[in-house]
Amino acid sequence: MIHSKTALTALYCLSIVGFGQAAWAAGEDTSNPPEKTKTSTECTSGKVWDEAKKECVDAKKSGLSDDILFKAARELAYAGQFENALKVLDAVGDQSSARVLNYRGYANRKAGRMELGMSYYRKALQADENYILARSYMGQALVEQGQIEEARVQLVEIRDRGGEDSWAYRALLETLGGVRQY
Numbered sequence: 001m002i003h004s005k006t007a008l009t010a011l012y013c014l015s016i017v018g019f020g021q022a023a024w025a026a027g028e029d030t031s032n033p034p035e036k037t038k039t040s041t042e043c044t045s046g047k048v049w050d051e052a053k054k055e056c057v058d059a060k061k062s063g064l065s066d067d068i069l070f071k072a073a074r075e076l077a078y079a080g081q082f083e084n085a086l087k088v089l090d091a092v093g094d095q096s097s098a099r100v101l102n103y104r105g106y107a108n109r110k111a112g113r114m115e116l117g118m119s120y121y122r123k124a125l126q127a128d129e130n131y132i133l134a135r136s137y138m139g140q141a142l143v144e145q146g147q148i149e150e151a152r153v154q155l156v157e158i159r160d161r162g163g164e165d166s167w168a169y170r171a172l173l174e175t176l177g178g179v180r181q182y
Helices: 002-019 066-078 082-091 098-110 114-127 132-144 148-160 167-176
Strands: 047-050 055-058
Touching: 047 066, 066 082, 066 098, 082 098, 098 114, 098 132, 114 132, 132 148, 132 167, 148 167
Parallel strands: none
Antiparallel strands: 047 055
């Protein structure tokens, strides 16, 4: 029985590898990475591209909506610009939202600050225990730390919260299968 579950997990993991590396980056629950804009290709130091002004603007002084700022931070995280992503997240008005806390966790973890990243994942789950993307990233971090059983707990939590058909579930399952770490 254990061998057949292991084989099924391995087959499932191999079948989802075809989604492509971009699908497994630091994004929301989607198979498409954010479109690259001038935010990640031209703007620096916490600036974002303001489409109306046609220039890079300071995220904190921009007056842009939380959604636009969040999308910019997500784009920067996909581009591996973790410090810039954190600067843009600083400009988001709702600092207690699960999505902002989760991306703070992701950016800090990927920048080498594992414990700080984990603390943000925990805060994201305190804000919304059903935010399965935070559970997935936390699980991936747990795998990085060799805490496989704790990561499996997060996988079960994602499944039990209705996320079995989600990117969050597939990404953590793949990480547990040893195919890739995030």
